[in-house]
Amino acid sequence: MRKYLLLLLVVLTGMSFVGRLFYLQILDSDDNNLDNDNAIRKVFQYPKRGYIYDRNNTLLVANQPTYDIMVVPQEVEPLDTLLFCNLLKIDKPAFLKSLNRAKVYSPRLPSLFLSHVSKKDYAFLSEKLRNFKGFFIRKRSVRDYQTDIGANVLGYIAEVNPDNLSKDDYYKFGDLIGKLGVEKSYEKQLRGIKGVKYIQKDIYNRDIGPYKEGQFDTLPVPGKDIQITIDAELQAYGEQLMQNKMGGIVAIDPTTGELLSLVSAPSYNPGLLVGRDRSKNYTSLYQDSIHRPLFDKSLIRMHEPGSPFKTLVALTALQEDVISTKDVIYCNEKYVYGKRNRVMKCHCGGGYRNLYSAIATSCNSYFAMAFRNTIDQYDDASNGMDIWSNHIQSFGLGNFLGNDLSVGKKGSIPDGAYYDSWYPDFRWGATTVLSNAIGQGEILVTPIQLANMTAAIANRGYYYTPHIIKSIDGESIDDKFKLKKQTTINPMHFDPVIEGMHQVYTKGTANFLRVPGIEICGKTGTAENFTKINGVKTPLTDHSIFVAFAPKDNPKIAISVLVENGYYGARWAGRIASLMIEKYLKGEVTLKAMEQLVLNKSLEEEYLKPYSGKPFKINQ
């Protein structure tokens, strides 16, 4: 025992030490890679963000430096506060507040003291600021908009939120990320890759030199410039026409699927979301719950399509061989159906109607017949509805288009199962859902879906997925945008429908919207809509809707216009569509009187009606 006690204790101690080391270094070891070693500071170098050009190579978005005043509280020496505040154009409470906030954050580390000093002030301040120890200027890069249009298309960049941080570990707290528009959908191409420098720091958080002579450091990779399909001039014109109105315009080049303009009204100057007043401006845009300027109406404003949808009802009926161009019906300004003799009104003026005149005058009776025949030729209404729905959906309705825009809505095209669940113990039939025949009822679309539908008609049976990217730094774009998407309708059925749409302009509902020298095919639409006032469903003035493409042969532009509460289709939406088509195809507008009429029209009164608290009249 005497010989072994010390020996035993020594060996036991050694073993427990090795055990403790094993626990600390292997079992309970800190995950020790470079990125979470808090003895290493990572300094990021931000690359230049890519520029954005329009389809004609007009620069829309560039970068500009912005200057922040930074402070290291520990290094601040007693200073002439009055002089300093005058230099920065702030008052003493603001000075003390900023300084105190920096102190609370860390006395040793630099904090933001005053953000977004103008370029002009910077030149002046950089000279003067040397006399104030502890303050310095940090340069950052923000967006510089070369245009005041297209805020909804271009989007904006802003600091990452916790959600961004948790989804992508590329981003660090305080980084900028595209939040909307192409800034969001082409974020990866635009941002580039930031460079990183690993700096060894000491216990006081001071830099003591590069980690391992900088062998792990990387250089920033600049972001790529992108060219978008928007025609800045057409976009600007569209925004101008939509002034004092709410709604959207979507123009597509049907031969490629390129989006020529995406107008959402009212819009705002994209420059508002840059600089010192950014958050103030954002808040006021966000809080405008009547006009909702941040809500892209061309992409996510779902509405009932109304009469333009009749073109698809006609195409489906032709494809299903339940109508022909020779069929004629007699319309006595109403369509009576069902056991209880329910009535669907018609405003076509009455008389004999074939396919062409039905489209030209937007005859409800004719399309109710076409829709019924389509569904009723199947024994089971649910089955018939499925087949009908499938044709309609092949035009890109009722689902996401798969485009490269940052927001979107599916819309709604009901099928058999949809009504089976609506009427579980009720045998429903075509007449039950007859309002679908005239683009109302359960049909919901967005302006971009309507424009795409029009492009598919213009192309006589196919479309390219609408997209906004033209090229990325000279490289070509995603192949999926070059793929023809066929509809389920045989191309030969399009000619009569297109002829009908042409007659809309020549002798139909849009005959006063003709543009000299351009053969336009179009379709008016007027959609009822409702709101709830104190829980009561209240009708509002109809939406004015219009779709068109031109020229009739070899179409170059397909367009859809939605003017909320603009009353009948030709009234505002039709006029705007005609003006846009002329502007795009001719480069200038000859219909000056029509242009003036549109520009001077304000629908502000309409939009305030539901908020007035008084009874109001609609469709005036």
Add this chain to the structure above:
Amino acid sequence: MNLNRAQSFQLDWLLVLVYFALVIFGYFNIVSASSGIEFTSYFDLSKPYGKQLIFIGISVIVIIFILAIDAKFYERFASLIYLFVLLALLGLFVLGKKVNGALSWYDIGGVTLQPSEFAKCATALALAKYISDLQTNIKSIGDQLRSSAIILVPALLIVLQNDAGSTLVFLALIFVLYREGIPQNYIFIGFFGIILAIATLKFSWPWVSGAIGGVLLMYQLFFKRKKKKFGLPLLVLIITVGLSFGVEWSYDHILQKHHQDRIGLWLRLETDPAKVQAMKRSISYNLTQSEKAIRSGGFTGKGFNEGTRTKGHFVPEQHTDYIFSTVAEEWGFLGSSVVILLFLFLICRIIFLAEQHRSQFCRAYGYGVAAILFVHFLVNIGMVMGLVPTVGIPLPFFSYGGSGLLGFTVLIFIFLKLDANRLNVW
């Protein structure tokens, strides 16, 4: 036996090798811990690693001297060396220099010297000499007291100089007394006392007293034949309760605040997570940083001079008392285990060699050396890893410090010299 061969120099090269391995490895860790990231030259004498290189040089010279002197010298002059060291310790009260609150240093023209580092060696020699004296009978109470006095006098002087850590080392010499024949019971009682004290601090005295009372009651009722006699158990109970209460009272009323903190930290007395978190910024700061550095080393470590926490000086006192955290960060589990095994080998080898001696002096001295090294090893590495309460004593051969290195060198090489001469003793 071939006397000629026996008289020739039989140095235990294995120990010498381990000694140099530890010193050289220790030196490189000091380089890493005391240089910044801009490290340029190994010979920068303004930096601790430059100075340590000089101390290593001096150590080599001292080794040659020690080995050159006749082995009999150490036994013969042990008392004289002891008295000289006692004088040096006393002299500190007049001429000493205070560093970090401890009056432990002589400052001779810029070179500081810490006599307590040499006192360990001198006391081990004196104790071995006294025990091995033919007149001494370690079984007698008188000689036991006198031996204890040899240990306690320098220990007392050092504790008066406010260097509690070094004092603890002298208690290691109890292992020498035990090896040479003091009764087993002393050790048992000692162990029991220590466990009682720790249990009291952890669970408070009423609990400990209750537990011991319960055990004694069970013994009295179920295991004892003469159940009526309960005098001895009662005495044991009274003594333990008294001790337990005494320990707690001393903790509350005699110990200084920082001692209480260290013990509290070691026994994990604070359980409120918020307060534990707050302690990481105050009293447990050193330990927290040290453990972080050790954890970050992982299996293979970050490599020499690459420890990010070492380079950023995150661990306070890292080149002295906390040097082992550098080893663990830069050399990982592998490297630090090797260091522990080398120490294990060194101490066990010394014990083994000491046992081979027929001379009681050599054996007692060898045990003294082993015990002193063991306590340093136990307390320092245990402290760095949070297994032992914080006590500021250096890790032999690793911690920066000239006196320390020289002290350990002298300690070991006197033993090696005695050992080399083993076969000449008859």
